[in-house]
Structures are given as C-alpha cells and as structure tokens.
Amino acid sequence: MKPYTDFEPPPALAVTPAGRRRLAELQKLHSAAGESLLVDEEAAAAGILRIEFSWPLNDGRTIGLRAVYPDTFPRLRPHVFLTCDPSEYPERHCGSEGALCLLGRDTRYWQANMSLAELLDENLAHVLDGTGAEDPQGEPxxxxxxxxxxxxxxxxxxxxxxxxxxxxxxxxxxxxxxxxxxxxxxxxxxxxxxxxxxxxxxxxxxxxxxxxxxxxxxxxxxxxxxxxxxxxxxxxxxxxxxxxxxxxxxxxxxxxxxxxxxxxxxxxxxxxxxxxxxxxxxxxxxxxxxxxxxxxxxxxxxxxxxxxxxxxxxxxYRVPSVASLRGKRIAVVGLGALGSPAAVELARNGCTSLHLMDDDVVEPGNTIRWELGASSWGTKKQDALKRFIEREFPWTSVLAVPHRIGLPNCDPHIPGETDRLNELLDSVDLVVDASAAPGVTYLLGDICRERGLSLISVFASPNLHGGAVVFHHPESGCPVCMAHANETPEGKSGHIPYPNGMNDESTLVQPPGCSELTFTGASFDLKELSLETVRMAVDVLSSPDEWTVSEVRTVNLHNVKRRMPPSWRIDPLERHPDCGCRS
Ligand SMILES: [Zn+2]
Structure with a gap:
C-alpha cells in the first residue's frame, strides 16, 4: 500500500477511459479522507483499484474502510468493507468480513455516474447506525x-x-x-x-x-x-x-x-x-x-x-400459484414434442401423480423435439420420463402406461384399449391429450364426457404456423363440436378459425428409418403450446368454477412470410346443435 500522494498511476489506469474514471474516484476520496488514503500499487498495475482510507463522519467519528473496485467498474459498484470488527455494527448492513451494504443489493441501485465518495457521504452513517433504508429481506x-x-x-x-x-x-x-x-x-x-x-x-x-x-x-x-x-x-x-x-x-x-x-x-x-x-x-x-x-x-x-x-x-414457497397441482393426478396421452415438455413441467411444479401413456421409442432423430436427450435413446418414452421425473422431482410419482391408442392388436394376451384407458384414467383429476391425432382426441372427448372429466387437448398445424390448446368441459363443447365450429363459415355464429397452416400438409417429411410422415417444426415453437397447456391445467385445477364452458385458445406463430412472436385468440366453444354430445 502506498500513500495516494506518492502514487504514480500505471499505464493500465492512466490511458483508458475506465482507468481515468478510477483516478477521478481517488481524487474525490482524497479530498475527504486526506493523508489516510492508501493505494495497492500491485493491484493497480493489473488495472484493479484496491484502497484503504479513514472516512470522517459529520458527528466526528472516523471509520476505517477498505474498498475494491471490480474490473467491471463503473458499470458495477465498488465493494466496501470495514477494517475494524464488524460485530459492533448492525448485522443487517454489515455482513461477514465487514462487507457494508451501502446500497440495496439489486444492481440497478448503482449507476455508472455515481461516485463512492458521494455514496459514503449519504449512506455510511445510516448503515453504521442501522437507520437507513433497507432491502425488505431477512439475513438468515x-x-x-x-x-x-x-x-x-x-x-x-x-x-x-x-x-x-x-x-x-x-x-x-x-x-x-x-x-x-x-x-x-x-x-x-x-x-x-x-x-x-x-x-x-x-x-x-x-x-x-x-x-x-x-x-x-x-x-x-x-x-x-x-x-x-x-x-x-x-x-x-x-x-x-x-x-x-x-x-x-x-x-x-x-x-x-x-x-x-x-x-x-x-x-x-x-x-x-x-x-x-x-x-x-x-x-x-x-x-x-x-x-x-x-x-x-x-x-x-x-x-x-x-x-x-x-x-x-x-x-x-417460490411459486404459490401452483399449489393447486399438489395432491392432483393428471393423465397425459401422447408423449411426443407436445406431451413430454408438458409432463415434465407439471412434475416440476409439484403435480403429485402423473399417468403417462405412449409406447414410442426415443431415438436420435426425435430427441431434437423431445424433452430429454441422448441418455434416453432406445428407451420407451413413458419409461424415460418416469425415470427422469421420479429422480429429479421426488414429490411426483409416475404411472407409465405402455400403449398407443388405435394400433391394431390381434394378440389376445395384450390388454385391450378399454383396460389400458381404465388404468390411465383411474382416479385422475384432469386429462391432457397431446396425441395430435384427431381420432384419439374424439375418443378421449367421449370418455371424459362419460366420466365427467375435464380434457385439455393440444395440437399444432403441420407446418407449425399455429396451433391450439382447447379446454373441454364435460358438459360443454366437445372435440367433435370443435370440428363443427371450424367448418362453420366465417361470419356465422359459432365459427372458430383453424390455426394457421392447419390444412397445409405440403411441408411434411419422412426421415429415413421413420414409419410415418412427420412435421418440420421446432421444439421452441411447440413449447408455446406445451406451456399454455400447463398454464391452463393450473388455472382449471385452481378455479374450476371459472371453467364451466369449453374454450379454444389458438396461437399464431407465422404470417405466411415470416415467423412472428406468438399471438393468441380465445373463443368459447359451446355445444354444436348437430353434435351427438348433446344427447
Ligand atoms: Zn360435441
């Protein structure tokens, strides 16, 4: 440490604007701290300002301080420490090793044009006496x-x-x-x-x-x-x-x-x-x-x-709004690019039990749109998710139901669809349909209506220019009503538009080794839909009284020329006069 008056600024400080800004700080501190200001020469040669000084307060006290200017100064604040025993000052403002809280912790409280000398004049006495403004937080x-x-x-x-x-x-x-x-x-x-x-x-x-x-x-x-x-x-x-x-x-x-x-x-x-x-x-x-x-x-x-x-x-504590997922059991049908992120998000937010149905295998090709990565290759999707969720979110238990609805089955020893669906829907509070298969959605609509269960159905258009998350109340518009509403001409009562690109299948591709055509959308666009599904599930379970009419939430991700930030529209979905669900 060298007295400030003998200190020769090294080139690292003298030539750059940020260095000159540090030298200006020294001048200001010197005018109040006088002879007591010492500078660490070695640190200064490396461009870091480390100093010690005694700061005079208006009431006659003089406080020994040490300050370190980070290399990100002046954008970020200098750190100030007491050189005496911190235990005689209020704990809330004087942390371990004498660190002083001269400002609230948030970085926004320090601005690049502020100086330490002004800060000490304004706040040091308050900090030491415990009389200043303080962050509304404990110091456990x-x-x-x-x-x-x-x-x-x-x-x-x-x-x-x-x-x-x-x-x-x-x-x-x-x-x-x-x-x-x-x-x-x-x-x-x-x-x-x-x-x-x-x-x-x-x-x-x-x-x-x-x-x-x-x-x-x-x-x-x-x-x-x-x-x-x-x-x-x-x-x-x-x-x-x-x-x-x-x-x-x-x-x-x-x-x-x-x-x-x-x-x-x-x-x-x-x-x-x-x-x-x-x-x-x-x-x-x-x-x-x-x-x-x-x-x-x-x-x-x-x-x-x-x-x-x-x-x-x-x-x-951090997210009280998801308390409604605690104690709840949710079935998710289809664990692809829409269902797998939704399942993990429900677990992360404290859903107590998940019943997951799929029977597809995770491969290198489909992991680009899947929630987990290479560690799941070769595993059934429902098993990979069960293992991951139960390991990472211990409060969630997973029932993996190995089944794909609608696949032909001639083996009498394999349980039929009804058995599998009974297992899936046993004691659930809500059903999420991420099958992206209209036939499966209609079937789940029928079953949920019979059982008095709410159904959330999520799907994207083939070119991923849009998609929808649909809430079906068992006594309101069903998935078939939704198809009627889509077919109702624009301008007529009850019309709900298809999501953008819904009937454009020209962009479907068949990757080598894959048995079906698949779409070419990205997971970050699909997640818009998965996350809205989870938000809707939390809302429906939190305030079921507000969810008595089916509702279609349609997202638009593209204006035909270019990708757009997501924009949503909401339409109520009443029962359609021609739909069988009325009887
Ligand atoms: Zn209907």
Missing part, C-alpha cells in the same frame, strides 16, 4: 454458513415446519448417503426426525426422499441451540470448530463421519425470525490396508455441510 445466517460448503456437492435436508423454539438440545435421526467423488467426500443426507433431550419427538420428515439420499443407513447425531452463533468469518477450517462439537463418529463408506447440528434463531424473512440450521462435519478417511486393530485412519478433516430446506412449504 445459515446462508452464510452454507456458503462455506457450497461446492462440495453435499447437503442435509430439513423441513421449515419443524418448531424447535423452547428446546436447547437433543438428537436427530439422519439418513446418510456417503460417497467419494472427484471433489472429495460427499454427504447427501436427510433428517428424518428431531428429538428433544428427553427423547420426545419434535418434528418428523414428511417430504419424499430424493433418489440421491436413497440409503438405509440411519444414524443419530446431536443438535444443540446457540442463539449467539455469529456469521462465519475466515475459512471453513478456522470457523468450523464453532459448530463441529460432537464426539460420536459413525462408519460409512470407508470413513468415520461425525455430524453435529447447531440451531440458531435468525431472521429468515424481513422481521420474521425462525431457526437456522448449521451442520458441521468431521471426516476421518480409512486407509485401505487395515491392521488387526481395525483400519488405519487419516487425520480428521472438518467442513460445513450445507443445510437445505425441502419441506412442503419450502418447495412451494
């Missing part, structure tokens, strides 16, 4: 502790619903999956139950377990409360001692592993307090050649295992 300490272990691939799952206030210590039963990976020792674990010191049960896991935690090793580890737990400072090794306190090691996967949990009252949301979880781990790896007295062991390595929340309220 588990976030900072978790960040010490973030890259290890390890985690422990807990549930925010557990209420442990009033208890100081106890034990947790933990399902532990330990493995060695390229980045070291990985622990994937879930707390199954939390007990108080006297053994009474305080909380139990209800969420389904992700596949990564599939293990039968349940071990007991201690937990204790420390409401004074502070933010971690320094490296994991330096701080982990505060939270790795247990004595009991358990042996898993060729290592002795000790977990210990610390619970600390923290601000989880703005002005809302609850318990933060911090997990300290100590590992003693076994050295393979063991002596008669048991395996030889390497030295103990302490670390932090990030604690993640995956209870029902935790998963649903």
């Amino acid at each position: 300490i588990e976030y900072w502790w978790n960040s010490l272990g973030q890259a290890s691939g390890s985690f422990v799952l807990v549930d925010s619903r557990w209420k442990l206030s009033g208890y100081d210590e106890g034990t947790v039963d933990v399902l532990v999956n330990a493995s060695r990976t390229e980045i070291g020792r990985t622990i994937r674990a879930a707390i199954l139950s939390v007990r108080a010191g006297d053994g009474s049960l305080l909380g139990e896991r209800v969420a389904p377990l992700p596949a990564a935690v599939s293990s039968t090793a349940i071990r007991a580890f201690p937990w204790r409360r420390d409401d004074q737990l502070s933010l971690p400072t320094g490296s994991a090794e330096q701080t982990v001692g505060k939270v790795a306190y247990g004595k009991t090691y358990v042996t898993c996967d060729g290592a002795d592993i000790r977990l210990s949990f610390t619970i600390s009252r923290t601000e989880l949301q703005h002005n809302e307090h609850g318990d933060a979880w911090v997990c300290g781990m100590a590992v003693r790896e076994h050295i393979s050649h063991s002596s008669r007295r048991g395996p030889r062991r390497k030295d103990t390595v302490p670390s932090i295992v990030p604690v993640f929340r995956d209870g029902e309220i935790d998963i649903g």
Whole structure:
C-alpha cells in the first residue's frame, strides 16, 4: 500500500477511459479522507483499484474502510468493507468480513455516474447506525454458513415446519448417503426426525426422499441451540470448530463421519425470525490396508455441510400459484414434442401423480423435439420420463402406461384399449391429450364426457404456423363440436378459425428409418403450446368454477412470410346443435 500522494498511476489506469474514471474516484476520496488514503500499487498495475482510507463522519467519528473496485467498474459498484470488527455494527448492513451494504443489493441501485465518495457521504452513517433504508429481506445466517460448503456437492435436508423454539438440545435421526467423488467426500443426507433431550419427538420428515439420499443407513447425531452463533468469518477450517462439537463418529463408506447440528434463531424473512440450521462435519478417511486393530485412519478433516430446506412449504414457497397441482393426478396421452415438455413441467411444479401413456421409442432423430436427450435413446418414452421425473422431482410419482391408442392388436394376451384407458384414467383429476391425432382426441372427448372429466387437448398445424390448446368441459363443447365450429363459415355464429397452416400438409417429411410422415417444426415453437397447456391445467385445477364452458385458445406463430412472436385468440366453444354430445 502506498500513500495516494506518492502514487504514480500505471499505464493500465492512466490511458483508458475506465482507468481515468478510477483516478477521478481517488481524487474525490482524497479530498475527504486526506493523508489516510492508501493505494495497492500491485493491484493497480493489473488495472484493479484496491484502497484503504479513514472516512470522517459529520458527528466526528472516523471509520476505517477498505474498498475494491471490480474490473467491471463503473458499470458495477465498488465493494466496501470495514477494517475494524464488524460485530459492533448492525448485522443487517454489515455482513461477514465487514462487507457494508451501502446500497440495496439489486444492481440497478448503482449507476455508472455515481461516485463512492458521494455514496459514503449519504449512506455510511445510516448503515453504521442501522437507520437507513433497507432491502425488505431477512439475513438468515445459515446462508452464510452454507456458503462455506457450497461446492462440495453435499447437503442435509430439513423441513421449515419443524418448531424447535423452547428446546436447547437433543438428537436427530439422519439418513446418510456417503460417497467419494472427484471433489472429495460427499454427504447427501436427510433428517428424518428431531428429538428433544428427553427423547420426545419434535418434528418428523414428511417430504419424499430424493433418489440421491436413497440409503438405509440411519444414524443419530446431536443438535444443540446457540442463539449467539455469529456469521462465519475466515475459512471453513478456522470457523468450523464453532459448530463441529460432537464426539460420536459413525462408519460409512470407508470413513468415520461425525455430524453435529447447531440451531440458531435468525431472521429468515424481513422481521420474521425462525431457526437456522448449521451442520458441521468431521471426516476421518480409512486407509485401505487395515491392521488387526481395525483400519488405519487419516487425520480428521472438518467442513460445513450445507443445510437445505425441502419441506412442503419450502418447495412451494417460490411459486404459490401452483399449489393447486399438489395432491392432483393428471393423465397425459401422447408423449411426443407436445406431451413430454408438458409432463415434465407439471412434475416440476409439484403435480403429485402423473399417468403417462405412449409406447414410442426415443431415438436420435426425435430427441431434437423431445424433452430429454441422448441418455434416453432406445428407451420407451413413458419409461424415460418416469425415470427422469421420479429422480429429479421426488414429490411426483409416475404411472407409465405402455400403449398407443388405435394400433391394431390381434394378440389376445395384450390388454385391450378399454383396460389400458381404465388404468390411465383411474382416479385422475384432469386429462391432457397431446396425441395430435384427431381420432384419439374424439375418443378421449367421449370418455371424459362419460366420466365427467375435464380434457385439455393440444395440437399444432403441420407446418407449425399455429396451433391450439382447447379446454373441454364435460358438459360443454366437445372435440367433435370443435370440428363443427371450424367448418362453420366465417361470419356465422359459432365459427372458430383453424390455426394457421392447419390444412397445409405440403411441408411434411419422412426421415429415413421413420414409419410415418412427420412435421418440420421446432421444439421452441411447440413449447408455446406445451406451456399454455400447463398454464391452463393450473388455472382449471385452481378455479374450476371459472371453467364451466369449453374454450379454444389458438396461437399464431407465422404470417405466411415470416415467423412472428406468438399471438393468441380465445373463443368459447359451446355445444354444436348437430353434435351427438348433446344427447
Ligand atoms: Zn360435441
């Protein structure tokens, strides 16, 4: 560090506009901080401005500060740290390692024409006294502790619903999956139950377990409360001692592993307090050649295992509007370019059960319009989706129904269509028809009407200039009514236009090795339709009272000359006087 007055700007700062902008910053800071301003010469030679100075406040206090200007300055803000102990200032504004929140976190609060000197004049006193404007968000300490272990691939799952206030210590039963990976020792674990010191049960896991935690090793580890737990400072090794306190090691996967949990009252949301979880781990790896007295062991390595929340309220927090998918069972017929993204999206948003019907095979050629990639080649579509969904979205279970409606079947041992459809539609709340086959759509229309089920049918035109997502209420317009409405002349009551390009089959192709003609559209256009299907499913299940009349949503993706951004029109679909569904 060199005094500012002795500092010779290196070419990296002197010649570029961004460099001169940094030098102007130094001048402004110097006029208030005076002699105290020091510049890191080595960093400056590399174009980075790193400085230290004492900043005078109007009330007579002088505050020692360190500032780092990122190489993206002035578009992005400089970072400012206290050089004294941050614990004497409000936690909300003075983070770990003394980082000061002089502005809200959002990057929009810093503009390229602002200067640090002005910012300090305006905000530093407020930040230190805790009187300034603040982001309406909590500063949970588990976030900072978790960040010490973030890259290890390890985690422990807990549930925010557990209420442990009033208890100081106890034990947790933990399902532990330990493995060695390229980045070291990985622990994937879930707390199954939390007990108080006297053994009474305080909380139990209800969420389904992700596949990564599939293990039968349940071990007991201690937990204790420390409401004074502070933010971690320094490296994991330096701080982990505060939270790795247990004595009991358990042996898993060729290592002795000790977990210990610390619970600390923290601000989880703005002005809302609850318990933060911090997990300290100590590992003693076994050295393979063991002596008669048991395996030889390497030295103990302490670390932090990030604690993640995956209870029902935790998963649903970010998107409360999809709560209607919880507890619901949805059948999807046809798992091609329209059905497969819809199925995955329904699972991602928390649909409890999916019944998926198809019997086609995933191939290199069709994966360009399919939801999953090369890892599914050679697999039946329904099986590939079941495996993927149940692995990635543990709260969704999938019934794979291997069947293609309408294929000839002479084998008496293979169940008929009715059996397969009964299996598919057993206890479902909604049916999604992504078969893109009018005959199948008509059949599903009949069955859903008989069963009083809502049906959402989605299809695209052969050249993908348009498509439609159609809601069929069992007592309103059916798929055959829809065909009548399309045939009704324009200008007459009840007319609904075909999607653009619906009767243009000139662009269909037959790729080598494929048994049928296929269309030439892209998955990113088809997804418009899949996503509208999912939105409609969420709406229909959220407010069924508002969905009593069938409705056609038609999208236009092309104006014959060029592709256009999607535009939608909505038409109600009443029962047609000539349709058999009236009787
Ligand atoms: Zn009808």
